[in-house]
Amino acid sequence: MGLTRWMFAVGLVFALVLTISVLQSGTAIATSHPNEPPDCTNAVPSPAAIGKNNKKFVPVNLVGVTDPDGDEFTISIFSIRQDEPVGTGKHAPDAIIDGGTAHLRAERDGKGDGRFYQIVFVATNDSGYSAFCQTLIAVTVAKGNKEPVLGGLDCNSAKPGCVGF
Ligand SMILES: [Ca+2]
């Protein structure tokens, strides 16, 4: 019992030291950081949703990103994925990346539960600090006025079929 109690005490001290060192390193990071990266907590697509199913491309931009230091920043799209098959032929691919603009096909699988596109992008400020961000946009037009459901497949929208990166 004595040994158990001793080990418990050692563990407690160790945990305390660990907590203090974590807090100190956290403080050190906050105070010595010369510049903060952009904040994409409130990033949303514009338009907020795609309300058509005409198979045409819709330009979608990303808004709501800010920079804590007021720096200028640029947005560069890294990847676009979707939860339905991209398909082949003239209605593929379903996304084209043009810098910070996503061209997304206004399309949904007639047999599916509604399409979501996931846009992954990087916001980089003029001091070179980057934030890795993501947002979702749905194709809202649906038979029977059903809400689109997120999930299922995970396809690269820029390539035919349904492939990964
Ligand atoms: Ca397609």
Ligand SMILES: [Ca+2]
């Ligand atoms: Ca879906």
